[in-house]
Amino acid sequence: MKIVLNFLPxxxxxxxxxxxxxxxxxxxxxxxxxxxxxxxxxxxxxxVREVSNLRLVKTVPNSVMSRLWFEYLGCRRLIREVGAKxxxxxxxxxxxxxxxxxxxxxxxxxxxxxxxxxxxxFPFSKRLVRKVIDLxxxxxxxxxxxxxxxxxxxxxxxxxxxGFQSERISWVKPSVSSLVALDKEHIPTRELCLRLPxxxxxxxxxxxxxxxxxxxxxxxxxxxxxxxxxxxxxxxxTLPPQSSSTLQILNDAQKxxxxxxxxxxxxIPQEGCAEVYRACDLVILPSQLExxxxxxxxxxxxxxxxxxxxxxxxxSLCKAGAAYFxxxxxxxxxxxxxxxxxxxxxxxALVAEGESMLHTYPTAxxxxxxxxxxxxxxxxxxxxx
Numbered sequence: 001m002k003i004v005l006n007f008l009p010x011x012x013x014x015x016x017x018x019x020x021x022x023x024x025x026x027x028x029x030x031x032x033x034x035x036x037x038x039x040x041x042x043x044x045x046x047x048v049r050e051v052s053n054l055r056l057v058k059t060v061p062n063s064v065m066s067r068l069w070f071e072y073l074g075c076r077r078l079i080r081e082v083g084a085k086x087x088x089x090x091x092x093x094x095x096x097x098x099x100x101x102x103x104x105x106x107x108x109x110x111x112x113x114x115x116x117x118x119x120x121x122f123p124f125s126k127r128l129v130r131k132v133i134d135l136x137x138x139x140x141x142x143x144x145x146x147x148x149x150x151x152x153x154x155x156x157x158x159x160x161x162x163g164f165q166s167e168r169i170s171w172v173k174p175s176v177s178s179l180v181a182l183d184k185e186h187i188p189t190r191e192l193c194l195r196l197p198x199x200x201x202x203x204x205x206x207x208x209x210x211x212x213x214x215x216x217x218x219x220x221x222x223x224x225x226x227x228x229x230x231x232x233x234x235x236x237x238t239l240p241p242q243s244s245s246t247l248q249i250l251n252d253a254q255k256x257x258x259x260x261x262x263x264x265x266x267x268i269p270q271e272g273c274a275e276v277y278r279a280c281d282l283v284i285l286p287s288q289l290e291x292x293x294x295x296x297x298x299x300x301x302x303x304x305x306x307x308x309x310x311x312x313x314x315x316s317l318c319k320a321g322a323a324y325f326x327x328x329x330x331x332x333x334x335x336x337x338x339x340x341x342x343x344x345x346x347x348x349a350l351v352a353e354g355e356s357m358l359h360t361y362p363t364a365x366x367x368x369x370x371x372x373x374x375x376x377x378x379x380x381x382x383x384x385x
Contacts, residue, residue, distance in 0.1 A: 001033045002084040009092025013207040014294035021177040025368035036082045072097040093140035104144040109291035112157040150174045150291045175367040176297035180274045189272025193279035199232030203280035208245040213286040218253035219330035221261035277302035300354035321357030
């Protein structure tokens with residue numbers, strides 16, 4: 001089968017990592033098919049190594065107009081030239097102009113948790129824009145031939161809350177990326193980590209998004225400093241140095257008198273993530289909502305204790321594999337961090353529970369095989385109509 005991979009939406013963060021891993025699995029385990037990759041210029045996906053069964057056939061400039069033109073018009077010629085019968089989109093909207101079977105992987109968790117005021121922290125004008133974008137995303141999802149979610153809860157909510165037809169819905173359990181494992185090494189990132197201050201290092205490995213609540217970290221550091229002025233706590237983040245959001249977080253830390261507790265390594269290449277986990281002692285994820293964060297599985301794979309917001313979605317994903325703190329509560333987060341730091345038996349038990357949870361998730365290869373089986377099944381059914 002000839003399959004076009006629409007990876008235009010993947011530019012950074014966990015989605016990019018999933019896309020890179022999908023490509024590696026397709027090269028090794030998808031040899032029965034031909035894969036034609038479409039990526040955004042300037043991203044690691046635009047530089048992937050081609051092999052006999054996978055080719056990079058198009059890169060699109062990173063601009064709204066270029067992407068819209070390609071999604072509605074430009075894609076038609078490409079699909080016709082390669083003779084593809086199916087387009088698989090990873091974590092983003094499908095191509096309305098693609099006159100072929102469209103399968104979409106969905107990570108828009110906020111569309112299916114209406115009880116969470118996902119954009120509530122934004123000013124009114126930005127909140128309105130985001131809600132309009134959400135409406136457009138939902139419309140595009142409904143137009144796709146089939147949608148694959150990352151969790152059973154999201155798939156169930158799509159049917160029962162948003163009225164999706166159950167036969168047009170699947171879910172494939174997420175996995176840890178093959179790019180993050182105990183045996184992975186990346187010398188440049190390791191050398192970068194050697195510059196980190198000594199002490200107990202708490203890692204939040206993420207790009208910026210208000211949902212991630214990265215701005216909570218200076219407040220947690222302040223609480224710990226007030227209780228233990230001589231503590232050795234360090235919070236490690238991985239944000240673009242000159243971003244306005246990054247500068248705001250660092251400015252908040254300075255105002256609170258904890259600027260020495262927040263260390264920004266800058267964006268980490270996908271192949272270097274394992275080194276950052278290895279250099280830190282605890283992984284924190286203070287998000288309001290996630291469909292599934294790579295951070296969860298990666299913390300387990302790297303044998304690091306995980307601390308996460310206490311929400312329904314996080315409890316369903318992590319169970320006993322994480323410690324929890326009340327959402328956006330810097331005092332409770334500080335309490336949990338100190339417990340993990342000071343109670344070695346508790347920390348060891350958390351790591352063991354995380355490893356046990358990891359075994360309930362598929363490997364990267366198994367996850368790809370589930371995606372591939374779904375793609376093959378749906379295309380076969382479409383051909384018999």
